[in-house]
Amino acid sequence: MNYQQLLVIIFIVAIVMYLMRMLPLVFCKGKIKNRFLQSFLFYVPYAVLTSMTIPEVFSSTGGVISATLGFLVAVGLAYFGQGLLVVALSSTVVVFVVNQLAAFFKF
Amino acid sequence: MENTEVNAAPGFKEGLKDGIPIALGYLPIAFAFGVAATKARFLLWLTELMGALLYTGSGQFAILNLIQGGETVLFTYALTIFVVNCRYILLSLSFSQRIDPNMSTLQRMLFGFFNTDELFAVAIQQKGKIKASYLFGMTVFPYISWLVGTIVGCLFTNIMPMSVAVAMGIVPFAMYIATIIPPARKSKPIFWVIVMSVILSIVLECTPFIRGILSAGWIIIICAVVASVIGAIMFPIDEEEDDK
Incomplete structure (x- = not known):
């Protein structure tokens, strides 16, 4: 493929991507009145983030054991009200340590 | 002021x-x-x-x-x-x-x-x-x-x-x-929407037949729409009072 083709592809994909992100923000300025739609949109983020996490999180770290422990640490810390940075860093550290141990002890 | x-x-x-x-x-x-x-x-x-x-x-x-x-x-x-x-x-x-x-x-x-x-x-x-x-x-x-x-x-x-x-x-x-966890602690409806999404996502992702036809992108959408629709039917949110 030559550069001209690649550039056309990148620009077209970029436009589609941008429109998906931007149009709902611009065209849905007012408050939605319908109670069902309101409720639906209220629950959407939790449902989307959950289905993005499960089950993908368990294959995100190169090992099911480290991923599971990282996942449990994240859930536990989030449950006790820790912020994003603490949750993200702690689970990364746990995953890193477990991965190192796994490599060392070959489990 | x-x-x-x-x-x-x-x-x-x-x-x-x-x-x-x-x-x-x-x-x-x-x-x-x-x-x-x-x-x-x-x-x-x-x-x-x-x-x-x-x-x-x-x-x-x-x-x-x-x-x-x-x-x-x-x-x-x-x-x-x-x-x-x-x-x-x-x-x-x-x-x-x-x-x-x-x-x-x-x-x-x-x-x-x-x-x-x-x-x-x-x-x-x-x-x-x-x-x-x-x-x-x-x-x-x-x-x-x-x-x-x-x-x-x-x-x-x-x-x-x-x-x-x-x-x-x-x-x-x-x-x-x-x-998602902190709000799920405070709100039962959010908790149940999350539980439904977990179940749906696992069922869809782990059924080889479905995984064969649907990409991960579609599975996320289907889980999210179904769980949120059920959530909206079972637990409609209170209408917020108009901002003054």
């Missing part, structure tokens, strides 16, 4: 700060993309341009795969990015109900470019309406991190120890977890 109520809402500075964990999570993803694109013999400027314009991890990998496969039909590219990132339409719609109604069209068009899952996950933790200045503050570090991570991936394929990059794979998921 300053309006304390408006000033109390987080602004640009708080946004910058809240963008830091997101930026941290983007480094390894952008890095991985830089490495993958370089291995696919993309030149640095093209890889960086792709990252700068698309600004979507999952989408960029999907498009890179198609290019490597030699796909020439443009519609296939458009359809792929649509399917992989279809959730953005839902998230942006939900977002539209949470951001400051006074945010101008131009501001929305500009912010729309930088809107990502992770930004959304962090922003919705704000109580009440989200200010434009907070949103723009949040976009700064993640986008810089995305650009820098991509370049570093292109230039120094071996500079970040692989063990660290691999461990950081959990960062986006840890952020999603940190976003």
